[in-house]
Amino acid sequence: MDAARRPSRGTHVTSAPGTTVGAPDRAPLVPEGPPLAPARLARHARHLNLPGIGVSGQRRLAAARVLVVGAGGLGSPALLYLAAAGVGTLGIVDDDVVDESNLQRQVLHRTADVGRRKVDSAREAVLAADPEVTVEVHPVRLTAANALDIVSRYDLVLDGSDNFATRYVVSDATSIAGVPHVWGALERFRGQVSVFWSSPPQGHAPVTYRDVFPEAPAPGTVPTCAEGGVLGALCATIGSVMVTEAVKLVTGAGRSLLGRLAIYDAADVTWRELRVVADPTRPPVTHVAEPEVEACAVPSPARVSADAAISVLQLRDLLDSAAPPYVLDVREEFERDIVTIPGSVLVPAGQLLGPRGADALADLPTDRLVAVYCKAGSRSQRVVDAAHAAGRDNVVQVAGGVLAWVDDVDPTLSRY
The missing domain is CATH 3.40.250.10 (Rhodanese-like domain)
Known part of the structure; x- marks a missing residue:
């Protein structure tokens, strides 16, 4: 499970007003790549008629380098849909192996993969979806020691990690690197998703994960995986929104979740939205910190x-x-x-x-x-x-x- 949590009291989130749906709010993140072969145009034909994507956007997706942190509940649908969308290079960070209890929600992996490294199982699944995707695997836990080096190689990071320590590491590394950061989290029937960016386009204020969650939760205040549980299909809902945000950022299509936090309740099938603004008292991020917090799995x-x-x-x-x-x-x-x-x-x-x-x-x-x-x-x-x-x-x-x-x-x- 990827435990979600409510924004901390006193952090900079408010109810978001309604705005014009679909209005682009920034330039494309990635320059156009080389012209696409006829076979690639045919494969992605349903994208080519979409306003804001078209052939130009598809060439940007093909040139994009996207890192997915975690090949689990959120990483599974995210990697498959990123590959299907035509993203040219996908990086996968995960140090775990496939466990039988993962199969209820982690659709990248099969029964035959139990005991294998998740990055290997994920790589096979991505290449089965599209053999032309370049897959770079990082079979490590993202830490303060390696995060900046790995994150800096990519245009965009999707964080589907299942523990708070990694989330803060991703936030700090993307802040320093200036890389946009799509974040999602799950707990039971609820999911959260947002976009953070320390150096956003003109007209946007910089916001990071630390503006919503300034401090890691105290041990014992957030349910563990087995205590809380997670609806398997919820991973698909939140994971697909994360990919939607990634596609919009790369191509410049639509209005992103930058500065907004979307909260989904699957039990009621309702969405609500909070506005996120930068905390003026938050000190600037100058290094990648690794808070000592409990992960969702085995304690230190x-x-x-x-x-x-x-x-x-x-x-x-x-x-x-x-x-x-x-x-x-x-x-x-x-x-x-x-x-x-x-x-x-x-x-x-x-x-x-x-x-x-x-x-x-x-x-x-x-x-x-x-x-x-x-x-x-x-x-x-x-x-x-x-x-x-x-x-x-x-x-x-x-x-x-x-x-x-x-x-x-x-x-x-x-x-x-």
Whole structure:
């Protein structure tokens, strides 16, 4: 999942007034490329009659270099539609491998791709859609160390990443490079999309992701993937809007989302819009910063202190000892139906961290070790932190969660 979040209170967003639909608001981003061969003109014939695109716009798309950060839920439709639109060069940044749980929404990847690098699976899917697209893969996580070098090679960046640290890295790198930045995010039934640009065309004020979200969220304030979930088809809705914005920026067609934040609610099938303006108090971006925030997946090992965690191998041995621990599963019930550590008791993290969390924590045993696990470690870490804050020093995390149990203790069990 790619968790969305509401704009921070006090940031520079307001309700956007209605304007003339489709009026161009800037020059094309990319110069025209060489004339297109008849076969390419035939392939993209439905674009050639569109006002603002035409043959000239199609030549610009063919000459464009577009980077997509994340080959997951948003990156999947974005890459396929960018290729179908005739974008000449696509860059793909992703350091992950395909997991079976991705297939519900990440339509680039197939069952046969489980375990493969996402950039490799994505490259194959793009070339199957159009063999003439040049695909450049970057099988790395975008960080403060490499972001500016990678981003600077492209005309435009689409950020479909699934964690806040990467979003701030993308924002800072595109700000310094002066590259426009199309951003999208998802949570449950809601999606958000906007365009940011630190050096926009004349008539536009510079706006960045940091103008909407000045600071990263505190750990535990945004649901993890398994806690929140995401409607698979929502990826297509937001991903296609991101591609629409990319095509308009490259060709100069239509009015972009620059300075506007569009919010979609799939449960109600409604769109609303907020106006985004630059924060005059925000310091200029002079370097790429990498905030220390929780990602949507596995937490950094540095967050797990030695005296507050045990390994799955230690847990296995303790379960066979004369004084076995109380094993607490803080996932959701549907996750437990997929795989579980034998003998564990289910109490979802939401109950332990919610309004009545203190009562739920008080019900845990005090006469033996309480070993807490989730899928990979994020939720269990928050529960352990809450238990320690409440004075419970007999509560520890099972490092790596149930996925580590499958990997190191019982590989016959299912992964998700």
